[in-house]
Amino acid sequence: MTEAVDPDPGEDVPDDHVVPATVPSPVPALPRPGAVVGALPGLTRIAAATGLNATRWGLLTTLRLSRRLLQALRDPAAAAALAQELGVTVATVLDLARAVAGGTPVPQALARAVEVEEAQVVAGEVDERRDGSLRKRGAELLARSRDVWDDQQEHPAYARILEELAPDEARVLVLLARSGPQPSVDVRSGGPVGRVHSQLIAPGLTMVGARAGLRHVDRVPAYLDNLHRLGLVWFSREQLDDPMEYQVLEAQPDVLEAMHAQRFTKVLRRSIHLTPFGVDFCEAVLLADDGPPGGPGSVG
Template sequence: MASNSLGLLRIAANAGLSTAQWMVQTTVHTGQRIVRGIVAGEPPVKIAQELGAELRTAAQTVLGVRPAAAEHSASTEELRARGAELLRRSSDVHFVEDTHPAFERILGELTPDEARIVRFLFREGPQPTVDVRTNRPLGIGSELIEAGLSMIGRQAGVRNMDRTNAYLNNLFRLGLVWFSREEVEPSRYQVVEVQPEVQEAMARAGRAPRTIRRSIHLTPFGEDFCRTCLPTDA
């Protein structure tokens, strides 16, 4: 037991000595490199970049750390070959593509609440949304108070109602929904406009606030995704 402890102490002492020697040698080398670079008229940025790379490599050597392998970046030839393979498969009458290759990735980027919203839009169709703005003559200088107010989160049954707009933004990023300037049936906006959050925004907008009626739709890609990946009859 005592011999093991002595061995560990020797290793620690040798490591400390090696580190101290490296620090002294590196300090001297760095100073010499800076002087040589200045005398040679090299740009300071170039000197700093070269020294940074040298110091990282030296430190990894002393500490026994292997440099991380650089991430592989596909070359133009590799990308072109993959594109050519896609075109080849598109002309192959025997090739059957069951699902879009992005569906698996999208499932990993959805929250449970977002999945509920996608299914709701698939089953119920486009939904009304409103923007609340201040009222100004001819709309000049009108200020946006709240945007994209809807009942989608409530009707879809999400757990985190306050994140509904963030959920919709992510679904838009993934290409599953789109925000339209077109209106749905006018009567459907009356229910939205009496909701507490809409009424609060209108109160903050001041006298005679304006509501801009819009809608949110599932894209054809989103419909295909929902039909393929989510149980729609639950």
Template sequence: MRIAANAGLSTAQWVVTTSVRTGARVARGLAAGESPMKIAGDLGADLRAAARSVLGVPDEEPAHAASLAEPRAHGASLAELRARGAELLRQSSDVRFVEDTHPAYERILGELTPDEARIIRFLYREGPQPTVDVRTNRPLGIGSELIEAGLSMIGRQAGVRNMSRTNAYLNNLFRLGLVWFSREEVEPSRYQVVEVQPEVQEAMSRAGRAPKTVRRSIHLTPFGEDFCQTCLPLDT
């Protein structure tokens, strides 16, 4: 009973003292023109500190506070990331440093399917390839609807096993920075072969009367060319 009475008295004293301090803090903040959000934030921190003092709870651990102040990304702290960045800049100014391959190539190899490897080797050997979009034909192009996009012979010519996934393969290669989709055309005669393919003809039949084809192309990026030269056997 004595312990409970002492605890109740301490709590009552803390409530009175804290209430007086809180009221004074609000009055000073409003008089100084501070925003209510800032005042509320400061009061919350003060109340937590006071409650820990009354209950005998130690302050937050420094390590925890440090983790809040210094966010971690992919397991590395901000200081570690900056140290690695500084090391890269140091190596860039060191004439004796030799970089054999791009550090991303190993990761990219793990994110490619065998079919995708065949596609980028084909693009490296044969150069940019024609693709077509099939759209409905409307006067002045107003209200034209896209029926199929990115139809090509790349999968067939590269010899992929799963032809239906060709566009998905190309999207992944684009994500990895190995290919890019251009609005520019290649030689006009090359589109004639693409436009008579079964999948293009089927899309054109769905487009209705007088369908429209939009000619585009797919290229390897300079990064993709270097990747092929470094990682793929090109003479087999």
């Protein structure tokens, strides 16, 4: 609807002219705190609400939530109802209730619960992306297995294994590949009559360090442990067919010292072998195509 106003006396205005009146635009009203907080989800909404303690609404929300949390500790049904309302698990509600019952203010307890919930969400998203990536890589691997033109010869783990080998460990592998399984002995107490009270005096004594020409002979046990961890060697409880191998080993100073450490001792003969995977690794990575240089048993 328009309103007629008097024209300027100095102007000639037609008799039928009508000037519309100016209507001011309404000032937008600020949203109430409850309306803003109500748009937030779950624990975040409640945490924001209890943070508005300057208002009566926020204070009442804090008191009501405190009572409901304390009730949740006594009543499983109340805990389940509150968890459903907040969109969290019952365990989260109970943790929150215990914190409040222990004297933690509700806003602080809620802030902590929100941080934990957000961290779990982020971790879940990371796990989901990782699982999706693994499934994708698995599908690609199966697709390659059906590809008749895929002629990859070397195992994909060989490159990683090379990065985890010490130079001396490579020489141990070459020794096993060229000279075959190596003897080892365990020296135990108790003599030949049973093993009921037998104690291990010296385990895994070998001549691998000397035969392979290692720089750090004292590290042989650690080298063998790492090679076993990588799936390249295995330790057999069976002895080798040639007894001469053990006669030479048992004449070594460290073996003699262990044998004379107690009055009654015995020697258990073992052996060290390459695994089938270790054999393939040595042939693909460490050994020359034209055979072992220097003849059998040599380490170049």
